[in-house]
Amino acid sequence: MAQSLKKQRSNTIGVIVPEIRHHFFATVISGIENVAYDAGFIIIVCQSDETLQREITNTRALAANRVAGLIMAISLETTTFEHMKAVMKQGIPLVQFDRVVPELNTGKVIIDDFRAAYKITSHLIDCGYKRIGFLAGREGIALNQLRFNGYMQALKNYGIPYYPELHTGTGGCREEDGRIGADMYLAMGNPPDAILAINDPVAVGAFCRFREAGLRIPDDIALAGFSGSPESALIDPPLTTINQPAFEMGRTAAALILKQLNSIDENFIPETVTLKTELLMRGSSLRREQD
Amino acid sequence: MAQSLKKQRSNTIGVIVPEIRHHFFATVISGIENVAYDAGFIIIVCQSDETLQREITNTRALAANRVAGLIMAISLETTTFEHMKAVMKQGIPLVQFDRVVPELNTGKVIIDDFRAAYKITSHLIDCGYKRIGFLAGREGIALNQLRFNGYMQALKNYGIPYYPELHTGTGGCREEDGRIGADMYLAMGNPPDAILAINDPVAVGAFCRFREAGLRIPDDIALAGFSGSPESALIDPPLTTINQPAFEMGRTAAALILKQLNSIDENFIPETVTLKTELLMRGSSLRREQD
Numbered sequence: 001m002a003q004s005l006k007k008q009r010s011n012t013i014g015v016i017v018p019e020i021r022h023h024f025f026a027t028v029i030s031g032i033e034n035v036a037y038d039a040g041f042i043i044i045v046c047q048s049d050e051t052l053q054r055e056i057t058n059t060r061a062l063a064a065n066r067v068a069g070l071i072m073a074i075s076l077e078t079t080t081f082e083h084m085k086a087v088m089k090q091g092i093p094l095v096q097f098d099r100v101v102p103e104l105n106t107g108k109v110i111i112d113d114f115r116a117a118y119k120i121t122s123h124l125i126d127c128g129y130k131r132i133g134f135l136a137g138r139e140g141i142a143l144n145q146l147r148f149n150g151y152m153q154a155l156k157n158y159g160i161p162y163y164p165e166l167h168t169g170t171g172g173c174r175e176e177d178g179r180i181g182a183d184m185y186l187a188m189g190n191p192p193d194a195i196l197a198i199n200d201p202v203a204v205g206a207f208c209r210f211r212e213a214g215l216r217i218p219d220d221i222a223l224a225g226f227s228g229s230p231e232s233a234l235i236d237p238p239l240t241t242i243n244q245p246a247f248e249m250g251r252t253a254a255a256l257i258l259k260q261l262n263s264i265d266e267n268f269i270p271e272t273v274t275l276k277t278e279l280l281m282r283g284s285s286l287r288r289e290q291d
Numbered sequence: 292m293a294q295s296l297k298k299q300r301s302n303t304i305g306v307i308v309p310e311i312r313h314h315f316f317a318t319v320i321s322g323i324e325n326v327a328y329d330a331g332f333i334i335i336v337c338q339s340d341e342t343l344q345r346e347i348t349n350t351r352a353l354a355a356n357r358v359a360g361l362i363m364a365i366s367l368e369t370t371t372f373e374h375m376k377a378v379m380k381q382g383i384p385l386v387q388f389d390r391v392v393p394e395l396n397t398g399k400v401i402i403d404d405f406r407a408a409y410k411i412t413s414h415l416i417d418c419g420y421k422r423i424g425f426l427a428g429r430e431g432i433a434l435n436q437l438r439f440n441g442y443m444q445a446l447k448n449y450g451i452p453y454y455p456e457l458h459t460g461t462g463g464c465r466e467e468d469g470r471i472g473a474d475m476y477l478a479m480g481n482p483p484d485a486i487l488a489i490n491d492p493v494a495v496g497a498f499c500r501f502r503e504a505g506l507r508i509p510d511d512i513a514l515a516g517f518s519g520s521p522e523s524a525l526i527d528p529p530l531t532t533i534n535q536p537a538f539e540m541g542r543t544a545a546a547l548i549l550k551q552l553n554s555i556d557e558n559f560i561p562e563t564v565t566l567k568t569e570l571l572m573r574g575s576s577l578r579r580e581q582d
Contacts, residue, residue, distance in 0.1 A: 012335065012356070020324065026317040033311065033338055037345070042352050044303065045336040047324055054328070061333050065303070204525065234495065236527045 013257055014062035015045045016055060016072040018099075022201075023229050024246050025073065028097060031250020032071055039258055041068065048075040059083040069093040069257035074101060076138045076173070093260035095270075097253045102142055107256035107270040109249050113143045116242045116277045117150025117196070120224050123240065124194045125158045127285055129222055133166035133192035135181045135202055137173055144198060147226065151196055166192045173198060178205025185221075186213055194222035194285065200229035200241055207235055207284065222285045228278075237283025245275050304548055305353035306336045307346060307363040309390075313492070314520050315537050316364065319388060322541020323362055330549050332359065339366040350374040360384040360548035365392060367429045367464070384551035386561075388544045393433055398547035398561040400540050404434045407533045407568045408441025408487070411515050414531065415485045416449045418576055420513055424457035424483035426472045426493055428464055435489060438517065442487055457483045464489060469496025476512075477504055485513035485576065491520035491532055498526055498575065513576045519569075528574025536566050 013036050017025040029045055036043050044062060048055035055075045060083065062070055070087055073096065081101050087094050088106065095107035102108075124132055134151055137144035148167075155162050165188070169181040178197060182205070185191045197203035203225030207217060215221055217237060225232055228243035252273050260268055304327050308316040320336055327334050335353060339346035346366045351374065353361055361378055364387065372392050378385050379397065386398035415423050425442055428435035439458075446453050456479070460472040469488060473496070476482045488494035494516030498508060506512055508528060516523055519534030543564050551559055 010356075011352070019321070020311075021314075021317050021321045023312075023314065023317075026312050026314075029336070030310070030312045030338065033336070037337075037348075042335060042337055042349070042356070044333055045320070045324070046328075046333055047321065057328075058333070061302070065301075065333070208525075230522060231525050234499075234522050234525045 010066045010068055011041050012065065012067050013041050013043050013254065014065070014067035014070040015043050016048055016058050016062070016070070017045070018048050018050045018073060018075050020045060020047045024098075024227050024244065027246035028073075028250035028253070031247040032254045033250075034247075035251045035254035035258070050075045050077060052077040052080070056083045059087060063087055063090055063092060067092065068261055069095065071095045071097065071253045071257060073097050073099040076141060079140055093257050095253045095256045097249050099141055099143055105270060107253070107260065108272040109252045109256065109275065110143070110272065111244055111275050111277045113146035114150040114153070116226070116279075117147040118154045119279050120226070120240070120242055121151045121154035121196055122158065123279060123281060124196065124222065124224060124285055125154060125160055127194070127222065127287060129194035130160060131163060131166060131190075131192045131194070132160065133163075133168070133185060133195040135169040135178065135195050135197040135206060136167060136171065137169070137198035137202075138171040147198060163192075169198070169202070173202060175201045175205035175208070178202035178207070179209040182206040182209035182213075192221065194218075194224070196224045198226060200225040200227040200232045200239065203239055203241070204229070204231050204235060207239065218283070218285055218287055224285055228280060235284070240282045240285035241280050243278040243280050245277070248275055301357050301359055302332050303356070303358050304332050304334045304545065305356070305358035305361045306334050307339055307349050307353070307361070308336070309339050309341045309364060309366050311336060311338050315389075315518050315535065318537035319541035319544070322538040323545045324541075325538075326542045326545035326549070341366045341368060343368040343371070347374045350378060354378055354381055354383060358383065359552055360386065362386045362388065362544045362548060364388050364390040367432060370431055384548050386544045386547045388540050390432055390434055396561060398544070398551060399563040400543045400547065400566065401434070401563065402535055402566050402568045404437035405441040405444070407517070407570070408438040409445045410570050411517070411531065411533055412442045412445035412487055413449065414570060414572060415487065415513065415515060415576060416445060416451055418485070418513065418578060420485035421451060422454060422457060422481075422483045422485070423451065424454075424459070424476060424486040426460040426469065426486050426488040426497060427458060427462065428460070428489035429462040438489060454483075460489070460493070464493060466492045466496035466499070469493035469498070470500040473497040473500035473504075483512065485509075485515070487515045489517060491516035491518040491523045491530065494530055494532070495520070495522050495526060498530065509574070509576055509578055515576055519571060526575070531573045531576035532571050534569040534571050536568070539566055
């Protein structure tokens, strides 16, 4: 069955991302397209708009279009995975990246979110910050949990207290969510002296809101993000962040699909590739008097 | 012939852009996908990487995949259009956006580049700048010529001299090109007091380079861009620019394809839709002492 489907496979690879406009996902798509093109494939890109319903519709449409393989990062709403299992049952290679469902036996391209969050939190502690807030993403998304765990582990190892009231946010992952999170901190009697945000757009949104409110960064409040977006380098002072290799993530995801397509092994075992990240220590956390 | 193809058409719309990662194009794609999804279509996205060869390969692959329609913005290298004419001959509706080939009789979604460039140049003149440089894009691209013409017309109408030596740049359209352009200006004995760049990435690249070189913006040199990228709002001072409605451009392009697909008129005449832009006057051109 899988074999017969393989024979009539198309030259297209399907890609489902939460938002094409999000720089991280746009860059991953570019990486996928880069490898796919060289191998003679074209890609079909769909976005879930962060909704499960649309992700399911997209998944079915791509399977019906007989894509040769499917690469995806789940939406923030995705807590059931029947649509992904259905694709796998049809013999279509599935590769997940970034936001992955760990329990599904598919190819995966990830970073070590726990370790990266541990590293950037340790950096904030090294800078002397003592009340470190966590501007959180949606619960139930594996990478968000891993980032939170890394943050907690660093606090614990360095003997820095965890203040539950400083662990807040909308759960969203856009600039607007960072602005709202900043307002939550601004309303606190005893605000944090540093904040780790779930990603760069959230950190940049908080940054802009704090600046509007007249706070000096990092003197009044330090900020750190996650992803290494172009925006992170443009704000002044620039944002301390974790550089995620988005283009490489896309290239690797495409390579995993091709590997699975070209495998003649009946018992092909999908791989998980963990890509390296880099801590970018910048002005939003480095206090001038310390230099 | 066209009719028989119409009957067997797929539910996919092809999209070719120079670079998926470029925020402007990523946003247009998002707009296309938004309308296409609601009409029951999925989209196939390819990028030309700014090369004619790859654009031709993509165009042929999409036509071979029997896309229902094709939406595209040409690469910087594209000076022959046989591949586009071939698509039209096959009865596949073609809609161009942003970088369009005026002489091809297709649907088009554009802005009034001449008028927008005239407006932003007039703004620089109103601010008191007298030596206004033009950090140019590739020649032969219609919209680049229109932007240059708008700039020239404003200089002429206001009696401000045009200095050919201040009309420079690599012809590229990325941040890196802006950095190189800034170096060209920095090497001049008599540099400009303001610069209009072909787009926001080029303006932002020049901005960063000037800042590194210790210039104060806008006091030492003013800058203006074109497109309204998120980066333009984040630099400090923020960039004066023309806000292009990228998402709406994508939605309109998809709507034009659907209109053509649903038309039963044998003599369907493709439309050109010109979307409104907005001049964003911001700190990179507004001198504080003038406020």
